[in-house]
Amino acid sequence: MTKKEIPKDPQKVARIMQAACHAFATAGYRGAKTDVIAADADVSKGLIFHYYGSKQGLYVATIQHTTQVIIDTIDPAIYDVPADLVDMIVRGTKYKSDFGRSHPDEMRLLINAYGESAHLPAAVQKQMRALYDQTIATSRQMIRNVLKQMPLRPELDEATVVDLIVGVYNQVFSEFQAHMAKHHDAQSMADVQWVVERAKAYMEILEHGFVQR
Known part of the structure; x- marks a missing residue:
């Protein structure tokens, strides 16, 4: 059975991606803290886990998002x-x-x-x-x-x-x-x-x- 896609608020996703990108870029995977990411994104830590399942899921989503940013900004x-x-x-x-x-x-x-x-x-x-x-x-x-x-x-x-x-x-x-x-x-x-x-x-x-x- 295909896992059901969880509806996400685009504005909250944008804030989470920005905060997660900064956290993972500066602290690395192990050093980044999801509670810090949540605070910087102005969302609850529970929402992050609801959207992405785990810190691993958030990290991969952030990499995918960043890759897409590169594609979208290519000259x-x-x-x-x-x-x-x-x-x-x-x-x-x-x-x-x-x-x-x-x-x-x-x-x-x-x-x-x-x-x-x-x-x-x-x-x-x-x-x-x-x-x-x-x-x-x-x-x-x-x-x-x-x-x-x-x-x-x-x-x-x-x-x-x-x-x-x-x-x-x-x-x-x-x-x-x-x-x-x-x-x-x-x-x-x-x-x-x-x-x-x-x-x-x-x-x-x-x-x-x-x-x-």
Whole structure:
């Protein structure tokens, strides 16, 4: 049986999401307190649990909401097909940096959520993985669009090339998570610029090879 959707007051939801985003961004999942979130949102703590079931449910809802905020504020120019893989990384980074300046809590929340997902409850990790997979699915389409503009060697299978590039994405993501497991000082894209440079270096090698001709 499908779980019945609980009707929610849009204004209260907006206040809860704003308060939860700030709390989780500044204190992390474990440090954030639902009673503080409730007070900042001017709602009862019971209402939060009525709407989201648990702190875990609230956290995942906040991540989903923040992801949607990013989608809703994307400049249409971001959908223009980049010239190559490196341009794709640079353009995506510029957008994220601009977004981070106008939405600091949202950016810090996502950096910490994905960077420290290994420390989250198992159920939340599973849902975070599903969100990451959705992001990768979107990236796959962008990669395919870029490859159509590039002179691939005729013997190469496009699907295999896409898989290779996604594999690099996953490698960079793993390096990012390993770094975040040791360092907890990332506030914005500027603090993780090394990840961007790493991705650019990988993409340049993929495009041009590593054997001198």
